[in-house]
Amino acid sequence: MDAVNPATDEQLDSYEEHTEGEVDDALDRASDAFEEWRERPMRDRERLLSAAADTLRENKREYAETITREMGKPIDQAVAEVEKCAQGCDHYAEHASTYLSADHHPSPPGTTAKTVYEPLGPVLAVMPWNFPFWQVFRFAAPSLAAGNVGLLKHASNVPGCALAIESVFRDAGFPEGAFQSLLISSDRVDDILADDRVRAATVTGSGPAGSAVAATAGEHLKKTVLELGGSxxxxxxxxxxxxxxxxxxxxxxxxxxxxxxxxxxxxxxxxxxxxxxxxxxxxxxxxxxxxxxxxxxxxxxxxxxxxxxxxxxxxxxxxxxxxxxxxxxxxxxxxxxxxxxxxxxxxxxxxxxxxxxxxxxxxxxxxxxxxxxxxxxxxxxTEFGLxxxxxxxxxxxxxxxxxxxxxxxxxxNQLVKSDPRVPFGGVGDSGYGRELAGDGIREFVNRKTVWVE
CATH class of the missing domain: 3.40.309.10 (Aldehyde Dehydrogenase; Chain A, domain 2)
Structure with missing residues (x-):
């Protein structure tokens, strides 16, 4: 897996793909981490997201240079992307507990009926190269806050970004296995998604990529969110x-x-x-x-x-x-x-x-x-609707x-943008489901009804 600077045609580095055994070990780590992470108090998760925001800001120039070298965007835009990731972490560090507080419903006298929001488990994220940090963090921040753990299959031309993102969570103090990057080719996604240890998937990318993941996930009755193309x-x-x-x-x-x-x-x-x-x-x-x-x-x-x-x-x-x-x-x-x-x-x-x-x-x-x-x-x-x-x-x-x-x-009177405060997603061939805000954090949870007599 080679990283090549598209502005100079220079090879930056070469990375070995993870073997089948390494991927299997990663899935085991994700499963083990989920059992511990789901029990962490919400305030602990929020505190660690705040630490991730600090890590991003402290190292923003280093991360931005990795982005620019691997996919070619101007360095000031890369710095702004990293800062936006920090803002996303801050948002869920502040609001996750509110977004996931129980909803109470009418019930007979003497009873309590409510909906609680519980995490699903390891979530596979198939992410693109164009915003190689932000696309990942807008999934990772709410999903981790909800108690899920993340498995990232990033685009093959930004492997340095994928490993850097994993290091952000590790350096911020997240437990081992809470967020892992899998250096694998796209043709291995189906097998991972079919694995019982993976409970859901999110895709940002092309229509064919989204359709392929959705088909496999549907075959195994697993939840998906798709953010696809637009016109x-x-x-x-x-x-x-x-x-x-x-x-x-x-x-x-x-x-x-x-x-x-x-x-x-x-x-x-x-x-x-x-x-x-x-x-x-x-x-x-x-x-x-x-x-x-x-x-x-x-x-x-x-x-x-x-x-x-x-x-x-x-x-x-x-x-x-x-x-x-x-x-x-x-x-x-x-x-x-x-x-x-x-x-x-x-x-x-x-x-x-x-x-x-x-x-x-x-x-x-x-x-x-x-x-x-x-x-x-x-x-x-247009068939799109983003x-x-x-x-x-x-x-x-x-x-x-x-x-x-x-x-x-x-x-x-404004350009289209994604913002942690409002839901983001499309209709038609642009996909389904929502990221960000309260809607985004509740995509990968079990909306459990609890009725107490």
């Missing part, structure tokens, strides 16, 4: 603050090199403001500095892998050949590393790749629509339009 619309209505929408939209498409499920991907713009938005939006994306991800003034680093850049460029090329207009970008940069510039396409034909597929990189499709109804119709013209953004000067109008868009979360 988020960014709707700009005729009364929007166009300058603000263009500035925020440029960042919403290109943050993290555009490699985000919740990135704005389809820009749906009312005809009355279309020309101004396109001009401002183009100026914004052309101002971004693409270069060395270790430099503090870089806005976009490299794409995570050369083959991903090639796939993205194929989507752009096929869309232009189908009739789309290339406004800016559209060619890999002529330099070492997997660098692709911010790219804008207009006059996008229905059914071409940038219209019908998820583009996982800095490529924006911009559409012109005649009215609000057409904007909503186009926003919903997030959406609506821009308007009228907050009531924004909320009304938000309610008409089929997505797991809609932000008005």
């Amino acid at each position: 988020d619309p960014f709707v700009v209505l005729d009364d929007a603050d166009v300058a603000d929408a263009a500035e925020t939209g440029a960042w919403a498409r290109n943050k993290n090199g555009g490699q985000s499920c919740i990135a704005a991907k389809r820009f749906v713009v009312h005809t009355d403001v279309y020309d101004e938005f396109r001009r401002r939006f183009t100026d914004e994306v052309e101002s971004f500095a693409v270069g060395d991800p270790m430099a503090d003034d870089t806005d976009l680093g490299s794409q995570a892998k050369p083959d991903l850049l090639s796939d993205l460029h194929d989507q752009v090329t096929a869309s232009v050949e189908a009739g789309a207009t290339l406004v800016t970008g559209g060619e890999p940069l002529d330099r070492e590393g997997a660098f692709y510039p911010p790219t804008i396409l207009t006059d996008v034909p229905e059914g071409c790749p940038v219209d019908s597929e998820e583009t996982f990189g800095p490529v924006a499709a911009v559409y012109e629509v005649a009215d609000e109804a057409s904007a909503v119709e186009l926003a919903n013209d 997030g959406a953004s609506v821009w308007t000067a009228d907050r009531d109008r924004g909320e009304r339009v938000a309610r008409r868009i089929d997505a797991g979360c809609v932000y008005v």
Whole structure:
């Protein structure tokens, strides 16, 4: 399992995959740890999560450099990702006991009826490379707080991140086996999920990956949460603050090199403001500095892998050949590393790749629509349903339009983001279940009814 810097093509390190015996030992450790961890008082678990937050902050530059070297995001964005993980740990350190307090129900006089929330056991997390720390911590913090233990199967191009995350929990004082990273290939996931010692699974990644895990989990009647792809619309209505929408939209498409499920991907713009938005939006994306991800003034680093850049460029090329207009970008940069510039396409034909597929990189499709109804119709013209953004000067109008868009979360006059305080997840081909907030911590628990006469 090789870690390669996508900005330089340099091999960083090579890791041995865990053998069958090592994985079996890890599952035994997880089972043993769960029996002890589930009995820990909630206050102890919260205290250890707070210690994990401290560990993250104390070593944030070291962790950020590992992120940047393995998957190419700019170092300042990597530092911000580690800080967000610390915030997530802090959130559950403060609120886990409230989220999991018993719910009382009406019952006959002299009886007590309530729902209590008890952990399920070892949970397998299959996680992606694009936010290699945050995607893991938004699962791990609530799940560990609930009394579960974690088994991480991380993406094969970020093994250093996987081991660093395991070390965070170890250094914070979590018991042995409470959180372990398994360095394994994807074709070994089914066998692990089928093992009786694993009680549930969560997946963030592609649709095929989620479907495969869900099928195996369903066969063995195990709970799953899936956070899959997205093709988020960014709707700009005729009364929007166009300058603000263009500035925020440029960042919403290109943050993290555009490699985000919740990135704005389809820009749906009312005809009355279309020309101004396109001009401002183009100026914004052309101002971004693409270069060395270790430099503090870089806005976009490299794409995570050369083959991903090639796939993205194929989507752009096929869309232009189908009739789309290339406004800016559209060619890999002529330099070492997997660098692709911010790219804008207009006059996008229905059914071409940038219209019908998820583009996982800095490529924006911009559409012109005649009215609000057409904007909503186009926003919903996708099999995905992860997030959406609506821009308007009228907050009531924004909320009304938000309610008409089929997505797991809609932000008005803001880019789509995940936040520990609110549930996160999608509908349709974007998956099911929720992460974060109270909904997230209650995904992997037994909602047990206790009736006492």
